[in-house]
Amino acid sequence: xxxxxxxxxxxxxxxxxxxxxxxxxxxxxxxxxxxxxxxxxxxxxxxxxxxxxxxxxxxxxxxxxxxxxxxxxxxxxxxxxxxxxxxxxxxxxxxxxxxxxxxxxxxxxxxxxxxxxxx
Amino acid sequence: xxxxxxxxxxxxxxxxxxxxxxxxxxxxxxxxxxxxxxxxxxxxxxxxxxxxxxxxxxxxxxxxxxxxxxxxxxxxxxxxxxxxxxxxxxxxxxxxxxxxxxxxxxxxxxxxxxxxxxxxxxxxxxxxxxxxxxxxxxxxxxxxxxxxxxxxxxxxxxxxxxxxxxxxxxxxxxxxxxxxxxxxxxxxxxxxxxxxxxxxxxxxxxxxxxxxxxxxxxxxxxxxxxxxxxxxxxxxxxxxxxxxxxxxxxxxxxxxxxxxxxxxxxxxxxxxxxxxxxxxxxxxxxxxxxxxxxxxxxxxxxxxxxxxxxxxxxxxxxxxxxxxxxxxxxxxxxxxxxxxxxxxxxxxxxxxxxxxxxxxxxxxxxxxxxxxxxxxxxxxxxxxxxxxxxxxxxxxxxxxxxxxxxxxxxxxxxxxxxxxxxxxxxxxxxxxxxxxxxxxxxxxxxxxxxxxxxxxxxxxxxxxxxxxxxxxxxxxxxxxxx
Numbered sequence: 219x220x221x222x223x224x225x226x227x228x229x230x231x232x233x234x235x236x237x238x239x240x241x242x243x244x245x246x247x248x249x250x251x252x253x254x255x256x257x258x259x260x261x262x263x264x265x266x267x268x269x270x271x272x273x274x275x276x277x278x279x280x281x282x283x284x285x286x287x288x289x290x291x292x293x294x295x296x297x298x299x300x301x302x303x304x305x306x307x308x309x310x311x312x313x314x315x316x317x318x319x320x321x322x323x324x325x326x327x328x329x330x331x332x333x334x335x336x337x
Numbered sequence: 338x339x340x341x342x343x344x345x346x347x348x349x350x351x352x353x354x355x356x357x358x359x360x361x362x363x364x365x366x367x368x369x370x371x372x373x374x375x376x377x378x379x380x381x382x383x384x385x386x387x388x389x390x391x392x393x394x395x396x397x398x399x400x401x402x403x404x405x406x407x408x409x410x411x412x413x414x415x416x417x418x419x420x421x422x423x424x425x426x427x428x429x430x431x432x433x434x435x436x437x438x439x440x441x442x443x444x445x446x447x448x449x450x451x452x453x454x455x456x457x458x459x460x461x462x463x464x465x466x467x468x469x470x471x472x473x474x475x476x477x478x479x480x481x482x483x484x485x486x487x488x489x490x491x492x493x494x495x496x497x498x499x500x501x502x503x504x505x506x507x508x509x510x511x512x513x514x515x516x517x518x519x520x521x522x523x524x525x526x527x528x529x530x531x532x533x534x535x536x537x538x539x540x541x542x543x544x545x546x547x548x549x550x551x552x553x554x555x556x557x558x559x560x561x562x563x564x565x566x567x568x569x570x571x572x573x574x575x576x577x578x579x580x581x582x583x584x585x586x587x588x589x590x591x592x593x594x595x596x597x598x599x600x601x602x603x604x605x606x607x608x609x610x611x612x613x614x615x616x617x618x619x620x621x622x623x624x625x626x627x628x629x630x631x632x633x634x635x636x637x638x639x640x641x642x643x644x645x646x647x648x649x650x651x652x653x654x655x656x657x658x659x660x661x662x663x664x665x666x667x668x669x670x671x672x673x674x675x676x677x678x679x680x681x682x683x684x685x686x687x688x689x690x691x692x693x694x695x696x697x698x699x700x701x702x703x704x705x706x707x708x709x710x711x712x713x714x715x716x717x718x719x720x721x722x723x724x725x726x727x728x729x730x731x732x733x734x735x736x737x738x739x740x741x742x743x744x745x746x747x748x749x750x751x752x753x754x755x756x757x758x759x760x761x762x763x764x765x766x767x768x769x770x771x772x773x774x775x776x777x778x779x780x781x782x783x784x785x786x787x788x789x790x791x792x793x794x795x796x797x798x799x800x801x802x803x804x805x806x807x808x809x810x811x812x813x814x815x816x817x818x819x
Binding site: 254256259261264265268288289292293295296299300301302303304305314315316317318319320321322323326327329330 | 439442443465
């Protein structure tokens with residue numbers, strides 16, 4: 219399924235900070251994230267902006283965000299069992315984790331992504 | 338009152354969406370409300386999934402209305418396997434684009450909630466599924482799973498409200514299933530959102546026998562049967578018995594059918610029972626009730642009529658053997674296909690199941706005469722009230738179909754003559770057999786307690802079972818009578 223998803227960049231999206239050397243060096247630590255949205259709703263835009271900020275801070279250089287717009291590709295909702303919008307799916311590293319909501323609660327996002335233990 | 342009438346006028350012409358489930362369309366006056374959601378409530382194992390699946394499959398195969406099944410509990414694979422046992426081929430319909438099955442899986446432990454969200458993903462999936470087959474019918478089974486899977490009930494409730502509005506605006510006829518709750522109708526109060534039609538499925542176990550029942554709790558803008566209707570789930574799916582009060586409007590016949598015993602015919606003003614009437618033969622053990630029933634069966638078959646014999650005590654072989662001893666060969670009628678003996682233990686299944694099964698057999702075999710031997714054994718499987726109501730339904734049904742019925746009733750000592758679940762008042766003709774002990778000799782006596790609409794003998798006559806048949810001796814003159 220990967221690759222068939224249309225990467226419809228939201229506002230402010232686009233650059234993938236993947237420095238080649240760093241990526242190679244820490245290949246096993248590449249974070250593959252997929253954000254499911256349905257159109258450019260305020261919640262979706264907020265989720266993307268929040269995600270971007272968190273990734274830049276904690277995962278600089280070792281992440282890839284793929285945005286899937288279900289209004290464009292509704293058939294993709296089935297694969298990752300998407301019900302809530304927005305949903306962030308951590309495809310890599312395994313296991314797959316799902317985080318729903320606009321990602322405004324940074325602490326919970328970090329817990330959900332397994333970047334920080336629950337305090 | 339005036340307000341009610343106004344409402345009825347406004348809602349006139351409510352379109353119905355036929356379910357194709359036998360009996361349900363009769364109860365609801367044509368089916369579920371077209372283009373609106375219907376809630377089907379029931380506890381675990383009450384048949385919700387099956388009913389909703391049958392609704393979709395009938396829609397796809399018989400009414401040219403493709404459907405979408407959104408399964409929250411079973412995968413598409415499991416679902417098609419489960420309903421395959423009932424003769425539904427889900428996979429073929431999916432392949433033909435008549436049906437779409439979407440399995441929605443949600444696991445609380447895998448989900449972290451961070452901020453605002455909605456259920457647009459579910460809407461997108463549903464919309465996609467509806468478009469892919471051009472669906473007119475949608476089933477959500479069981480949407481309540483979302484309550485366990487999503488952390489925020491406030492969002493969920495708002496979204497459910499939006500979902501049902503959206504379904505209505507799409508014009509699809511939807512069935513939403515819900516788990517029965519302890520204090521409210523459904524566990525999560527789904528009835529709050531789906532208010533047009535609510536159907537309750539029930540699965541009761543009394544004395545280790547289970548009965549399934551269906552009730553239309555509410556049907557906005559339409560008249561509907563309000564009773565509890567028993568239903569069956571068998572290899573052909575679901576069938577409901579709409580025992581609406583058939584009323585007492587059945588046509589009557591003045592034609593007579595022979596009893597099989599010439600002397601008995603004479604006791605009934607010469608001719609026998611009225612066609613389509615109900616006959617009760619009561620008596621203590623060993624008075625010859627089954628023999629009387631067998632003669633009636635024999636007479637019906639002799640006249641080229643079909644007879645269906647429900648035996649609750651003896652097997653077919655036993656009846657044939659026993660009747661041979663009084664000079665009756667029933668085996669030849671079974672060979673000719675005129676007589677069908679259906680033997681079953683009353684304890685084998687619930688009363689309603691018996692009734693549904695009897696209806697089915699009667700519908701298939703189309704007999705002109707039916708024998709229930711003995712009707713009292715059914716009391717074993719149900720309370721007195723239940724038995725009476727069941728027998729009322731059966732007798733009503735038989736009368737409507739103009740089938741002459743003969744039921745035997747075992748009277749126990751001290752039980753009184755009316756031990757047959759209080760059914761004697763339902764019966765048109767009542768014959769009582771009893772033992773008469775005189776001078777150390779036991780004789781059998783026969784008398785007609787009542788026979789509606791015809792003159793009959795008032796004598797107690799001797800009833801003899803011989804190897805050449807039944808002999809009813811004339812009265813010995815000690816008692817006056819005709």
